[in-house]
Each structure stands twice: as structure tokens, then as C-alpha cells.
Amino acid sequence: MLLIENINKSYGKRQVLQNLNLQINFGEIYGLLGPNGAGKTTTINIICNLLKADSGNIKINNQPVSEKTKSIIGVAPQENLLYQGLSCKENLDFFAQIYGLRRKVRQLQVDNCLAAVNLLDRANSTVETLSGGMKRRLNIAVALVHQPKLVILDEPTTGLDIEARYEIWELIRKLRHQGITILLTTHLLDEAERLCQKIGILKNGQIVAEGTLPELQKLIPAKEIVTVQTAEEEKAIARAIELGFIHRHYGNELAFWLPESLELKEIIAAFDGISLASISRQPIKLEHIYLEVTKQGTGD
Amino acid sequence: MKYWRETLAVAQRILIELFRRRRSLIFWSVFPIALLLLNGFIFAERAQQSMAFAFENATPTTLAFENAAPTTLVGAALFFSCLGGTVTTVVAEREQQTLKRLFISPLSGTSYFLGIFVAHCCIGVGQSFLVYAIASFWKAKFQGSLLLGAIIILLSIISYVGVGFVLGTQLARRADDINALVATFGVPLLILGGAFIPSFIFPQFLLNLATFDPIYHMTEALLGVSANGNGLTEISFHFWFLFGFAILMIGAGWLSYRRMLRVERRL
Numbered sequence: 001m002l003l004i005e006n007i008n009k010s011y012g013k014r015q016v017l018q019n020l021n022l023q024i025n026f027g028e029i030y031g032l033l034g035p036n037g038a039g040k041t042t043t044i045n046i047i048c049n050l051l052k053a054d055s056g057n058i059k060i061n062n063q064p065v066s067e068k069t070k071s072i073i074g075v076a077p078q079e080n081l082l083y084q085g086l087s088c089k090e091n092l093d094f095f096a097q098i099y100g101l102r103r104k105v106r107q108l109q110v111d112n113c114l115a116a117v118n119l120l121d122r123a124n125s126t127v128e129t130l131s132g133g134m135k136r137r138l139n140i141a142v143a144l145v146h147q148p149k150l151v152i153l154d155e156p157t158t159g160l161d162i163e164a165r166y167e168i169w170e171l172i173r174k175l176r177h178q179g180i181t182i183l184l185t186t187h188l189l190d191e192a193e194r195l196c197q198k199i200g201i202l203k204n205g206q207i208v209a210e211g212t213l214p215e216l217q218k219l220i221p222a223k224e225i226v227t228v229q230t231a232e233e234e235k236a237i238a239r240a241i242e243l244g245f246i247h248r249h250y251g252n253e254l255a256f257w258l259p260e261s262l263e264l265k266e267i268i269a270a271f272d273g274i275s276l277a278s279i280s281r282q283p284i285k286l287e288h289i290y291l292e293v294t295k296q297g298t299g300d
Numbered sequence: 301m302k303y304w305r306e307t308l309a310v311a312q313r314i315l316i317e318l319f320r321r322r323r324s325l326i327f328w329s330v331f332p333i334a335l336l337l338l339n340g341f342i343f344a345e346r347a348q349q350s351m352a353f354a355f356e357n358a359t360p361t362t363l364a365f366e367n368a369a370p371t372t373l374v375g376a377a378l379f380f381s382c383l384g385g386t387v388t389t390v391v392a393e394r395e396q397q398t399l400k401r402l403f404i405s406p407l408s409g410t411s412y413f414l415g416i417f418v419a420h421c422c423i424g425v426g427q428s429f430l431v432y433a434i435a436s437f438w439k440a441k442f443q444g445s446l447l448l449g450a451i452i453i454l455l456s457i458i459s460y461v462g463v464g465f466v467l468g469t470q471l472a473r474r475a476d477d478i479n480a481l482v483a484t485f486g487v488p489l490l491i492l493g494g495a496f497i498p499s500f501i502f503p504q505f506l507l508n509l510a511t512f513d514p515i516y517h518m519t520e521a522l523l524g525v526s527a528n529g530n531g532l533t534e535i536s537f538h539f540w541f542l543f544g545f546a547i548l549m550i551g552a553g554w555l556s557y558r559r560m561l562r563v564e565r566r567l
């Protein structure tokens with residue numbers, strides 16, 4: 001559906017994308033993750049033909065990116081870009097017209113989209129009078145109104161409460177079932193974990209890790225992760241090194257990678273003689289992988 | 301077909317927003333009415349005194365309103381609705397950043413410009429009817445060719461929208477900037493253009509200066525056709541100046557749109 005090959009892009013002397021490669025297959029939800037300034041928005045700009053890459057190829061649906069491919073793509077930008085003085089319906093209708101939908105199809109699509117984002121009862125309210133969550137949903141609806149094949153959602157749930165988030169996740173899954181391919185950028189790793197079939201982690205303009213969640217989990221040579229709270233960190237680390245556990249600091253938590261799954265009592269026994277305030281075990285999550293691949297090269 | 305549809309969509313959107321906000325709509329009708337009445341009665345007073353306008357079956361008031369209507373319309377009313385309105389539209393679009401959404405869409409710059417033009421044309425035409433309807437209460441008539449008058453009004457609207465487009469895309473970044481721009485450049489140009497004070501009482505050096513003011517040519521051309529029944533030959537200088545200016549403004553509008561695309565076209 002989307003194929004990006006060896007894209008380079010510089011702003012003046014600063015190279016923002018370096019030999020970026022990315023492939024999104026038809027019907028999948030691809031999560032593009034990366035720290036601030038990694039180049040996510042720049043990549044989206046290039047896909048939408050707003051910026052030209054310095055070199056490399058991009059194909060959408062087997063066509064090189066051009067003004068024509070614009071109507072295959074629907075974008076819900078990072079900010080809500082809506083006409084404040086128009087109602088939900090009028091906003092959708094306007095964009096549907098811009099994308100060339102005929103009247104009959106347009107009316108149908110506007111209603112479909114309003115229903116899809118649960119705004120039918122607010123169809124005639126002006127945007128100014130909507131809550132933040134409603135605006136966010138309308139922002140997504142506008143991206144869908146012309147029935148695009150590829151939908152790009154730039155941080156769709158930022159600033160929403162958990163219920164609104166669930167609604168948007170549900171909507172994204174529904175879109176996938178309708179055969180729409182989705183490129184999702186997010187800073188919420190939990191969100192990516194829930195929704196995406198494939199995840200790419202971008203850093204300094206390069207994909208540093210890519211794959212399904214199980215594939216990415218292989219990047220961490222451990223079965224599970226144990227986090228401890230202790231006043232005797234150095235002792236705990238020394239013990240871990242003796243036992244062959246790799247240790248990491250996640251924020252101010254001390255964590256160990258267990259190469260084998262152990263019983264709880266075995267774990268406690270391993271730290272015998274060190275006073276632990278708490279101990280918890282968890283599976284390897286996207287968060288750990290993300291931290292691992294994005295810190296490389298900068299040192300811990 | 302594509303352009304036409306897009307143009308209509310843009311125009312319709314601007315008009316819906318305008319009718320919903322109502323405030324500017326009321327301003328744009330109150331303003332020309334007030335100005336027409338003021339200008340009309342001031343002219344009428346002068347006409348009575350000088351008796352210079354003593355024609356057979358026209359009263360001084362009728363003549364005064366026949367003179368006030370075209371200058372009020374093309375000089376003052378269209379200035380604020382079409383130029384001011386265009387700047388507001390473009391700046392609001394940049395402030396709300398909806399412009400970015402348009403960049404993502406297949407909307408062409410031409411349709412966008414045309415859409416803004418069509419929307420303001422509707423307002424301008426509305427104002428024209430309003431002004432002439434009120435002037436007709438004093439039996440003022442449109443003396444010359446209606447077609448020529450319509451063309452002059454249209455060229456004026458094109459010029460104003462073009463200038464508004466350039467200002468909105470290049471100079472004004474926020475809504476506050478609009479007032480400053482209008483006060484600094486707009487009002488002096490309007491006065492020099494004869495929108496408030498008839499140009500026949502201008503000293504010669506101001507008249508010379510006025511030939512560089514497009515508004516002067518708009519008012520003179522329409523005044524000639526509307527009040528004096530002139531044909532194209534009598535107003536040819538003003539007409540062709542206006543024509544040239546309108547073409548120039550289309551070009552300038554197009555260039556400034558290109559420039560804005562280069563600078564702002566990204567999410």
C-alpha cells in the first residue's frame with residue numbers, strides 16, 4: 001500500500017531523514033513511533049506530497065506520490081484543523097466537496113462519517129461548541145469523508161480521557177475491518193501495542209527497529225522483567241551481574257532482565273541479603289523495547 | 301468541472317460562515333447605507349446652493365444621490381467588504397490552520413482564489429443592489445449602460461479581492477494586523493480616491509496624485525457611467541487603468557499564493 005525506499009531529507013544542513021525505508025501492507029495498522037524530533041511529521045509531509053524528499057522513492061498504491069495520490073490519502077493532523085464557525089456536518093460536507101464527491105454520495109458519506117465517530121446527535125452544532133474529544137473525533141471524520149485507502153492519524157488520542165480513547169481505538173479497529181490501511185503515529189506505546197500489526201521505531205530519521213510485537217520482543221534477550229525498589233541499589237546490581245541478569249534503569253526504577261522465567265520465590269532468593277522494598281514482575285512490553293532501541297548511541 | 305465544483309465549495313463555505321456570524325454582514329450593510337445618506341445629503345446641500353445642477357426634471361437631491369451612489373459603493377463599501385473581507389478570510393484560515401488541511405487536499409490554488417472571489421462578489425453585488433435601491437428612494441437612476449456599470453463593479457471587486465489576497469497571504473499574520481493595515485493605507489487611499497469627498501473639489505496636485513490611486517479610477521469610471529451616462533470612450537482612461545490594475549492584482553494574488561505555499565505548505 002505504501003512503500004518508502006531510501007528517502008533522504010535535509011532542512012538546510014540538518015539531515016532529518018536518512019535512508020528511510022518503510023513498507024505498509026494493505027489492510028494493516030502500522031505504528032510509527034519515535035522521540036520528539038525523530039522525523040515522523042516530516043515523513044507524513046512527504047507522503048502527502050507537501051514536501052519533496054531530496055532523494056528516494058515513495059509509492060502509494062503502486063503510484064509515485066503526486067497531486068493525484070492526494071485523494072487516496074486521508075490525514076487527521078496532530079492539531080484539530082477545523083472551521084470553527086461551521087457545524088460538524090458543514091465541515092464534512094465542505095471537505096467532501098473539495099475531494100470531488102457528488103451530491104448523493106456526499107450526503108451519504110457525511111452521515112456515515114458522523115455515525116462512525118458518534119457525532120450524529122451533534123451534526124448541526126458548530127465546532128466552537130464541541131468538547132475537546134468531539135473535536136478530535138470530527139478531526140478524524142474529516143480524514144475519512146472521501147473514502148481514502150490510506151489513513152494517516154498523527155497522534156489521534158493525545159489529550160483525550162480514557163473513555164474517549166477507547167472510542168477512538170474502537171473506531172480505528174473498525175476502519176481496519178473495512179479494509180483501510182492505517183499509519184498511526186503516537187507517543188503512547190500502550191496504544192501502539194493494542195492496535196498495530198506492525199511497529200516501526202524511528203530515531204534520527206532512520207527506522208531502528210521494525211516488526212510485529214513478538215518480533216520486536218526478540219530484541220530483548222529476556223523472558224520477563226523484574227523491577228525492584230531498594231535502598232541498596234549497588235548491591236542489587238552487583239548481585240545481578242553475578243547471576244548474569246542484565247540491568248536497566250527505567251526512570252528511577254531499577255529493572256533486571258531475566259533470561260529464564262523463574263518462580264517468584266526463586267527471584268526473591270536470588271536477591272537474598274539485600275533489603276527490597278518491593279518487587280514486581282512484568283512481561284516484556286513495547287516500552288522496554290522502545291527505550292532500548294532509542295537510547296542506542298546516546299549512552300545510558 | 302473540477303475547478304467549478306471546488307470554487308463553489310470554497311465560496312459557499314465563506315458565505316455560510318459569514319451569515320452565521322452576522323456581525324460583519326450587518327456592518328457591511330449599515331456602512332454603505334450610512335455613507336450614502338451622508339454623502340447624498342451633503343451633495344444635495346451643495347447642489348442647491350450652487351444651482352450648478354439645475355436640469356429640467358431632476359431635483360438637486362436626486363442628482364446628489366445619483367452622484368453619491370457610485371462613489372459610496374465602489375469606493376467605500378466594496379473596499380471594506382471585498383478587500384477587508386478577503387484579508388479576514390485568508391488570515392482566519394491561516395490562524396485556524398485549516399489552510400494546511402487544504403494543502404493536503406487536491407484543492408487547486410486557482411479554485412481557492414476563485415472561491416474567495418465568488419463569495420465576495422456575492423456580497424459586493426448585494427451591496428450594489430442595496431446602495432442603488434436606497435438611492436432610488438430619491439429617484440436617482442442609473443443613467444449609463446448597466447452592462448458597463450456591472451463590468452466596472454466587477455473589475456473593482458477583482459482588484460479589491462486581489463489586493464486583499466496579497467495582504468492576507470503576505471503581510472497580515474494575525475487578525476490584529478488587519479486594522480492597522482486598513483487604517484494606515486486604506487483610509488488615505490479612500491479619501492484620495494474620492495470615496496468620501498468628491499474629487500472635483502480636490503486641488504490640482506491631489507488630482508495628479510490621485511491618478512496613481514486605483515480607487516480614484518474606480519469611482520471616476522462608475523460615476524461617469526452611473527451619474528453622467530458616459531460611454532466607454534468618455535471614461536476610457538479610468539476604465540483601462542482599472543482593467544490593467546485588476547489583471548495585475550490577479551497576477552499578484554497568484555504569485556503570493558505560490559509564495560505562501562512554499563513557506564507554509566507543511567503540517
Ligand SMILES: Nc1ncnc2c1ncn2[C@@H]1O[C@H](COP(=O)(O)OP(=O)(O)OP(=O)(O)O)[C@@H](O)[C@H]1O
Nearest residue numbers: 011012014016034035036037038039040041042043
Ligand atoms: N521547517 C523546518 N525547518 C528546519 N527544520 C525542521 C523543520 N521542520 C522540522 N524540522 C526538524 O526536523 C526534525 C524532525 O522534525 P519532525 O517534526 O518530523 O519530528 P517529529 O518526529 O514529528 O516530532 P514530534 O514527535 O515532536 O512531533 C526536527 O529536528 C525538527 O527540528
Ligand SMILES: [Mg+2]
Nearest residue numbers: 040041042078
Ligand atoms: Mg510531529
